Amino acid sequence: MNNATHDTVRAVQWSGNHLRLLDQRLLPAETVYLDIRDAGAVAEAIRDMVVRGAPAIGITAAYGVVLAARALPADTADWPAALEPDMQRLAAARPTAVNLFWALARMRGVLEAGATDVPAALEEEARRIHDEDLAANRRMGELGAALLGGSDAVLTHCNTGSLATGGYGTALGVIRSAFENNRISRVYADETRPWLQGSRLTAWELVQDGIPVDLVCEGAAASLMRQGRVSWVVVGADRIAANGDTANKIGTYALAVLARHHGVRFMVVAPTSTIDMDTPDGAGIPIEERPPAEVLSLAGHPVAADGAGAWNPAFDVTPADLIDAIVTERGVVERPDRGKMETLMGRMKDEG
Incomplete structure (x- = not known):
């Protein structure tokens, strides 16, 4: 099959003078x-989840730097100092x-x-x-598809496709490739x-591209595995520590625990830009906590008793010893640990 048959969505688009975000x-x-035309609006779009997914956030931020540079006079004497406030925002x-910090580091x-022409050079890099x-x-x-063998179905969490990346996707890229190759x-x-990325985004994206998808509540995952309906869980990542511990959307850790109990294999798919060798393990990964209102309401409508509070971490950390494989563009790390991650990243430096 032609890849384009199952790859039609593009959420981040650069027009040449402004950014278009789905x-x-x-x-x-x-x-x-x-249509977004200044760096401040880019930062707001990232914060407010107009755009989400680690790779897409990094790409969007890079274009935000381009917009910030275009807003400055062509004869700006100190470009780094002039752009630093927007970089910080x-x-x-x-x-x-x-990936957000990685992309900004590349722009720096x-x-x-x-x-000589700083805005043009920044645009080329973005x-x-x-x-x-x-x-x-x-x-x-x-x-990743090569690892799946003859799996009939897989389970995924959050959204890791074209909506979360520059296109095709990480975990959904594996799913696309696996489906294309039967x-x-x-x-x-x-x-x-509570944001229903799987329901609103993953299901929408797969339907757009003709890939059969069934939604399940988080609480149904254990029964799905117990009945043998899936042999792999395939997820993305927002940050991978030096030892392979992986931060991803809240609920990923629970899936990894369930997968290990039921003999289901667990795959993390992420580019090497998601690997943070400066963070030794998952304990050092900052976990964003979002407003309680996201849990206490749904689509703007209250769903909890008045007076109830909420704890709303956006991510959790899956220990490396629960991960069967980390798939990157540079290769696959099976049963990850610090030594194997160092080998992967060391090889990347040698090649690059």
Whole structure:
């Protein structure tokens, strides 16, 4: 099958002078693109979850730097100093997704190189980050699909597809590749409370691309595994520590525990830009806590008793010893630990 048959969605688009973002807060009821023309609005879009997913956040932030540079006079004497306030604003938008800081570091590298036309050089780098992400996703799709064997169906959590990346997806890239090559026939997707990324986004994306999908409540995952309906859980990541501990959308850790009990294998799919070798283990990963209202209400309507509080961490950390494979564009790390992660990242430095 042609890849394009199951890969039609693009949530982050650069027009040449402004950024177009698919407003994911409105899906699946409405498909609305927002035209964004300044770095402050980019930061707000990241914070308010117009755009979400670690790779997409990084790409969007890179274009935000381009917009910030375009707003400055062409004869700006100190570009790094002039752009630093916008860099800081973008960095503060979401604290857990390491791709955000990785992308901003790459844009700072362009500034340090002292290009003659700084806005043009920054735009070239942002485009490169975007293109590299799409290529990496296709490679991860191939590598991850090869691990699935003859699985009839897989379970996924949150959204890890074209909506969360530059295109094709990480975990959903594996699913796309596996479906195209007849390795799986169906996907089960957790609803992913409280923002319902699985229900609103993953299901929408798979339906758009003709891949059969069934939604399940988080509480149904154990029964799904017990009945033998899935042999793999395939998820993405927002940050992977040096020892392989992985932060991903809240609920991922529970799936990993359930998978181990039921003999279901567990795969994390993420580009190497998500790996943070400066954070030794999961205890050092900052976990964003979001407003209680997201749990106490649904689509703006209260669903909890008046006076109830809520604890709303956006992510949790899955220990490396519960992960069967981490799939990156540079290769697969099975049963990850610090030594294997160091080998992967060391090999990447040697090659690059």
